[in-house]
Amino acid sequence: MAMQDTRPLILVVDDEPANLRVLKQILQDNYRLAFAKSGEEALKLTASKQPNLVLLDIMMPDMTGLEVCKTLKASALTSAIPVIFVTALNHETDETQGFELGAVDYITKPVSSAVVKARVATHLSLVRAEELKATRLQIIQRLGRAAEYKDNETGMHVMRMSHYAKVIALAYGFDEARADLLLHTAPMHDIGKIGIPDHILLKPGRLTPEEYEVMKGHPQIGADILGEDESELISLAKIVALTHHEKWDGSGYPNGLKGDDIPIEGRIVAISDVFDALTSKRPYKEAWSIEKTLAFLDEQSGLHFDPKLVQIFRQQLDKILEIKEKYQEE
Known part of the structure; x- marks a missing residue:
């Protein structure tokens, strides 16, 4: 059976056969190629073949490359495919217009082999990095869901507390990207509960001191599950899992960290988690009122919680x- 060719597919669009031949010569050793000689054909092939990248001539009869690019970016099916313009035009206005329409780069004709190879490789690796990031995020979210299945918490608790965490992080001074990272990793705070025996985790009444000691092992188990990883996402998930039960006055667990020694993300998740747990109904307790919960937060300011938070x-x-209103229990 023939091996499937898994190399990236590049669609080359130009109305001049000589130009197509030059680009074929440069790229055929490293990529799968498809060719279109008009804008119409380019749109059809992009939709049907879903190439990883489009090299697009600007000056074509009937439909220009700019129009093709605009149409590709307007469709959900093709908007994420990067477009590089290949053009003899060298006016800044054309370049500006191309970037405004969503192109990622420009290569000027006559093309240089080295430039074509370098630009294509760069933009394909950027797409790959985005895909990897998205995949990591999905894995994190699914692991978080696995912990919920085992615990008597609900998916809605995880949604609420992670959105609270983002709101607090932004107000604390995080930029949007860092706050989003916390939003995506906060659902992992209790992943370690996967490793806690069911008779303890699901016990409806109060835990005995021995059972509570076992339960206190879940932050470390969570950190061990997430392990060492250079990905920003998984490293932060590990910090959150390990430190969300530490307390400002040093009386928390597993490491008795105190004050600013507790990573800020762990401190934010702690207050978000406790607020939601107290204001939610559980098999073993009624929901507290907002007033009573806020009074508890005030009382625990400087003890359990960072006073600034x-x-x-x-x-x-x-x-x-x-x-809280938006993500109510189903």
């Missing part, structure tokens, strides 16, 4: 309650 939590209460 308690202050921020109160300032952001409207947003917090909006999230």
Whole structure:
């Protein structure tokens, strides 16, 4: 049976056969290629073959490359495919227009083999990096779901507390990207509960001191499950899993960290998690009122919680309650 060719597919679009031949010569050793001689044909092939990249001539009769690019970017099916313009035009206005339409790069004719190879490789690796990031995120979210299946927490608890964490992080001074990273990793805080025996995890009443000691092992188990990884996402998930039960006054677990020694993400997840747990109904308790819960946060400011975060939590209460409303129990 013939091996399937898994090399990236590049669609080359140009109305001049000589130009297609030159690009074929440069790229055929490293990539699978498809060719189109008009804008119409390019649109059909992009939709049907889903290439990894499009090299697009600008000056074509009937439909210009700019129009092709605009159409590709307007369709959900093809909008994510990177487009590089290959053009003899050298006006800044054309370049500006091309970038505004969503192209990722320009190569000027007559093309240089080295430039074509380098630009194509760069943009394919950027796409690959984005795909990897998305895959890692999906794995993180699915692992979080696995922990929920075993615990008596609900998926909605995880949604709410991770959105609270993002609101608090932004108010604390995180930029959007860092706050989003926390939103995506906060659902992993209790992943270690996978390793806690069911008779303890699902016990409806109070735990005995011995059972509580076992339960206190879940942050370390979570950190061990996530392991060592250079990915920003998994490293932060590990920090959150390990430190969300540490307390500001040093009385938390597993490592008795104190004050600023507790990573800020762990401190944010702690307050988000406790607020949601207290204001939610559980098999073993009724939901607390917002007033009673806020009084508890105040009381625990400087003991369980970072005082600055308690202050921020109160300032952001409207947003917090909006999230609580939005992600109610099914």
